[in-house]
Amino acid sequence: MLFFIRRKPALSWMMGLALMHWAQGAGAAQLAAYEAPPFDPGERLVLDPQELKWIKENPQVIVASMQFPLYLFKNERGQWNGLNNDILQRIAQMTGLEFVHRESFSPDQLLAMLENGEADMTTTLAMNDERRDFLSFSHAFGGSGWVFVGRDGDCAPHSLEQLNGKILALPARHALEAEIRRDYPAIELRTVKTYGEARALVESREAHATIENETGVHLYPAGQLRVGRSLEGKWEPDYLAVRQDLLPLLSILNKALEAFPAEEMRALRSKWMAGIAPSQAPSVWLRVSRWGYWCVIVVVLFGLLSLLWNRRLQIQIDQRLKAEAVLNDQLMLQRALMDAMPDPIFIRDLEGRLIMCNKSYEEQFATRFEKLRGTRLTDSAVFPPATAALLHAEVMEQLRTGQSRFVDRQLMFGGGLRDIYHWSVPFYGADGQLRGLLGGWIDAGRRWSRGEQFLA
Template structure:
């Protein structure tokens, strides 16, 4: 063409390759756009007059947000993303509230903002006795274990007992700090500002271990750290934490969380717990600042872009295949458990509910998302004396590590029942006890039928 005839060959190559590179970037960016950014089906919840008035007067809710990969973090476009961001997006669609993230850089700073009232709430704070004094917590909507993080090349850490007379580094005012100081006085506990500082101290050998969430622990494959066992008896439940004095906001958030179906919560959690964050679009290429690049440099960039595109497609296929396999496994497990005609449950080492079947929900007239992550004594699904008795028995079974099978009469909300009750501790592949599996059968019902 006349245009190309007037150009030198090298310039022609530069124009052609530049156009193809831009086209390639546009296609890659389009194909890598997360599905989660599509439209969310609108679901409204029933709010009372006081709650509606509160939303009208306070449409913007300030969220003190600290980057916590997979749970809450800024993506390459500077937008807040992650499991908690998806939950807030869903709540926003149900209530009309606008959640505005105000970035903080340490747990201590976040707590100070909530105490002072400069922020309304946070998504990444765990509950402990100290925090319950000045914060309110929503219903739990999931959770994960705390895991011990040590150096690569050393034996994996299996328990806090191994850290006696050794250095454990944690961010200041960590959720487990007071418990560790009380129950493990021989551990040399060192406080820093952030998780990044804690990891760095372990990597360079200035500390022996730190503690991180089970899901986020695998985000940093630096080769210098090694993930150990779950901290026994400690479950990091997911809550929305609010500064005291906001009862309407707490009620609104709880109603929104109750409106989530178990399947919806599982889908959001599965999206982020599959082992890696969703793939982001490649960063836009910066404009060339000079035309002094030779044709060899341009060809090299073009070749790299092709390799990156292939790598991106391969990673996307692997991620989707892994997600499909995990979804199928979880679906089978839930289907199998729900198919059991008698109530069944799984509790962690603190007696908090991890899983239950449909029969359990129907027998106690509740829903899983309302009782997940909570102890029997924290709920009103059984008479108080029955809840206290059963919780004490759960903790006793976990302490003795013994199974139990017995016939007994228990008082339920609907009246006394004759049941056959069973409870069995269960263990991980490495022999660490993880919780209690149990259930019961209403033998009085079968006696009547006979």
């Protein structure tokens, strides 16, 4: 318990960092969840007889629509949504018109639908000379600028002049294409179908930059791209573009925009644009800070895991030290019991090597155990060679058969022939495996003396 109490500050720190990271994504969630209050349809727009007749004859208006984030896009249910869709719905309430979207997938395809009469109007086109040849544009109801998009790490252009001799990728029939070809012939234009393809060319270094609307560009994943500066003096107002042969429709739309309540327009733009402001690429310090948060979290987690692991190891070490202390106590008791016995006692391993003896054994041969440790009977001079060979053979035979031996015998020691009572027994480990031989002897004279004392 004390361990966790001491680590509470570290856990609190880690939870705080996680909350900070979660808060960074909270703004986007707020925008997605924001719902503007429903509009009051109010009174119908006052239109002249020609306009009313046109609406009666053309109640349904086909809108060529290309997905453009925030302005016009399909939601997860496949329904059209966005700022421009809300404006069209409000105009529908004011006029009685029904706006039907027909999807296109590139600026070139969208323009072709209008040129071929497959659609009546669109909501996402910027004005230029080419488009004014076959389209009429309504009153502006907002707008945004153009920005450069380059590869992250490269020097971002600040003006079109800096792109002279370089490749600029644009969707075909982009609003600025004709102007750039006319005023900046040194720029090498590479046209593609969509903005996504233009971004891909920049990311793969096949183009130096592309140009996008500053509102929508910040909604795409940055990847290896970087949003640069705005094009100075280039502004893209928001228009409703209508085919030139549909002038009554243009007049109706202009009257609707003029009568559009300013408060409602602000509410609509706030609904979709709040919190989506052009921002510069994150600074080096900000990127380092973000990496720093994760590094701190990783270090804290690693530190906590290390503390837990060290604690576990310390517990195991303490348990092992306690077990070793108990084992040492047992060995000391065993040694004390052996040394307290007056007769010689020895222990030999499976190869006949001496692994333990008592004090009496050392005194019998006037030597120390340290000199005899690990020796066989045939390796030392405690017995004459013939006696040592005989005893060693008996030891190995007992270890082979597992039989105990208790016998009165005469043995030749270094000091002469002696009558002894010789005993030896195999001993086993806790797993039942043979570990060695335990034995000793008693001088016959001392044995009979003990018997007489017992009988007396």
